[in-house]
Amino acid sequence: MRAKFVVGGAVIALALTYMIYAGVTQSAVYFVTPAELRASAVAGKAYRLGGMVLLGSLRWEPRTLDLHFTLGDGTAIVPVRHKGTPPDLFGEGRGAVVEGTWSADGYFRASLILAKHSEEYKAPHGASQAGYKELLRTLKGEGR
Amino acid sequence: MTSRERALGWLAGLGLTAGLVMAFGVAPREATQGNVQRIMYLHVPAILVAYLAFGVVLVASVIYLWGRAAGADRLAHASAEVGVVFTGINIATGAIWGKPTWGTWWTWDARLTSVSIMFVIYLGYLLLRAMIEDRERAARFAAVLGIVAALDIPLVHFSVYWWRTLHQPPTLLRPGSPPMDPTFVLALMVNLAAFMLLYGYFTAKRVRLLRQEEEVFA
């Protein structure tokens, strides 16, 4: 009887260890980057697109709520259009994830904008802009 | 009320006060997020304590099935209840923080989804306990469910993680030095300690009440 529990416990521990090992090493992609989207974009298909909001690309029309900006990842850029108010953390030089569809007219129609922030918590005095590489690393989820 | 329980209660109250002082008085305003980041001092300790509580449920359930000690069953029951309360706080504060930061109250992001599934599983656990009248049978069934639930949590976590994620990686649990200003870490630790004390107080009280209930109705 005791042997049953020892063996059973060992089997469970083994399965859990495997699961955790696989979970940590698995490099799943949670969203596509602009380069990946450019490489194989299907018009009308839903994507999650993650990248950096390029400096100088943000245009917002408060009256019509038209939001235009460009997401980039260092190799490719994707123009994004959205209707609505952006979240507070959203801004140029920051990371963002947008949900929406690729339009046949050559832009990304976003239905939802989510600001993605890095896991750095900085006191005001050390407020240096997070490096581009660091942010991309965070965006890809490799920072775990 | 036992004196130990009373002391634990006062300690928890003291800790919570210290936690508030740390969160609002000592910790500086965060650079990118602004003051809304102060929600973190509630949000993170709540989930860590909830994990602790559900871990206690697992251990107590195994002990109960092994030796059928009624005390282990009461501990599992109390701990699950308190854990659900703390999970609820974590989810609610997360949503409130998410609105100004991400721009949405809720998103089917990995961490949010897996924590909410955990919440539902343990709500089911409490429901099962509530629906079985026979005390001994409720204890046995709940112990089995407590074990299944705890083993299921890593599976839920990774499956949902692969499914989709948006939540930043956990800052404190990361190997190496946390990328956080030491003041933030200190404030977080004080709040974590306060929540642990509160967990201890609630659980001790609930265990005693469960025992008294059994004595009265025995």
Next chain:
Amino acid sequence: MTYARRTWIVLWKDLLSERRSKETLNALFFFALLLLFLFQFALGADRERLTAALPGLLWLGFILSGLVGLGRAFLAERENDCWEGLLLVPGDKSAIYLGKVAGNLILMLLVEAILLVLFAVFFDIDLGAHPIRLIVVIGLGTLGFAAVGTLFAAMTAHVRAREVLFPVLLLPVQVPVLLGAVKATEAVLLGEPLSAVGHWLGLLAAADTIYLTVGVLTFDAILEA
């Protein structure tokens, strides 16, 4: 009597009584047909949307019919006062558990086969491209579902509100299996090799192992009295 023999006897008893009465299977076949109608009405005739939602719909159908079927797993024992009979079985009670899991697995796989054929006919979907892969994925997913489902069905058999409690307990626990199975099925239907979803299959295998082991270890505690 050996352990395997006792497992086999429980399985044989369930299969025989089901073969004679065909109660559960007939009801589930009708239920699957109704589900098909519901999906059609809910989604309309949009082919594109249907294709995108197909793996999820398929598993939704499996799970709903599985819930109905598993909920009845211990009904015969409870209603015909055979619970004491189960208790009197000599030796390790987990043999009963494994027999019940096997019986439920076979029943669910039968219903799933019916549902697959119905889907293929009514939604004009080609399922025959990679039959082996599809069987592997569905088998792994169903095993996890049956393992926990049997355990919980035995647990809720004596509870007043078991029709409510059973799905409420089972569904959240089954989220990993559901996610893995849907993702893997999606890949198979799109013609991807199994190696592309290796991590999902690993998750399903790990989940099946854990659930089955916990079931074997704890079934004693559920069965007694």
Next chain:
Amino acid sequence: MPDNWSFVLAAYGLAALVLGGYWRRLLRLERELVALERRRGATRDEPRSAPTSPGPPIPRR
């Protein structure tokens, strides 16, 4: 970056409400148990009546 103090306040207020609510539930349960015990001590043979609180289930034998 706006501060969103209202959100901070809402979060802390909600947490206080939940924790306080659970605490009060425990205290009420305690009061009821004490009252029940006292009543039980006075009249041993009276039929038991379950307390009407929406608290946790009262185990019965």
